[in-house]
Amino acid sequence: MVSFNGGIGTLVLDTIGHTFSQKYHNRVIQHEAGHFLIAYLLGILPKGYTLTSLDALKKEGSLNIQAGTAFVDFEFIEEVNRGKVTATMLNRFSCIALAGVATEYLLFGYAEGGLFDTNQLDALLKSLGFTQKKADSQVRWAVLNTILILRRHEKARSKLAEAMTQGKSVVVCIDIIEKSISDDDL
Template structure:
């Protein structure tokens, strides 16, 4: 399947806008993710914290200077988190709370990451690990400001990037994998909430490579079209993979699910 898409590369580049319309893909919704779920949870937590503070101040008969001191201390901690961790502690709290407030949130994240995982495998990039929550990322890697993600065996790609000489085929693979998460959400929900970091990373890479805006747009449109085509073709496998990742199955089991699902496919 990937070889077929690569062979069609020149044709698709010249008519990609028409192809996107024929496939009913609205690039504006695809490439402008807005994480409304986390925004709502963040607002809810802020309101709850303020209400709790007010209730405590009345119940415990705090003086005005005590309330101001608590507000000032809280503001200081938030600013310190932004400076030291780029808001990582806040992101961890909000992401964890979202899983209790919105039961669909965890499922959306699993679908999103399964999109990255499956697309990487289909284009020849072997996944080696994944996590589906900020808390999981912190426990396993001691890192903050990571909502979820997949890791791949991409040493060759990283060496190409470091050398500044990136093959066209490598860029095409990277673009498809980077956009697979937002592609998944677009397919299932009609719009993407997560994935803004993926889009920004791809945009940053193309800027670093010196791409003009026109050339970058062409690469992104090609990746959008073909990533959606890959995921639509293997939607059943993707669903089973997302379920497995949601359960926390090891990478080897996730790969087995993909391979079993591809056995009956005439065109992988």
């Protein structure tokens, strides 16, 4: 069933997973909530999210999109296109890219999703001329920092995941984050 670059197969498998496995469905939601929360907290505005391949097909009209979170990341894209990514932007992107995996690890003890996320980060680091040792160091730094942020804002991530399950808008999701983070947490 390899047609449309595997899109139909992915759509079918993902739909079956969400329909028949509450564990799979919950894991995807938590993963995307992690990306959304970390991006927002690091100053990158989320502009949309999908939780299933079917949802992505309906919203984007493409068979080759899975669950995911999209961001207003013009500054980052501009830096990548110039070939000069600042350390601050690289650190933000690294944390956001690994946030889904880190969320799964914190909640379930291991991560099933995130291969695309880690491959995307790895490709970026290679394109920037990172050695494997330097890339490994960047990934370790990002994972540790992301886990610290996720632990600190567990309440916000939990409420965000609940809102995403209900299909709430990005604006409502951001409002939930803002209301969940107390002054003591900042």
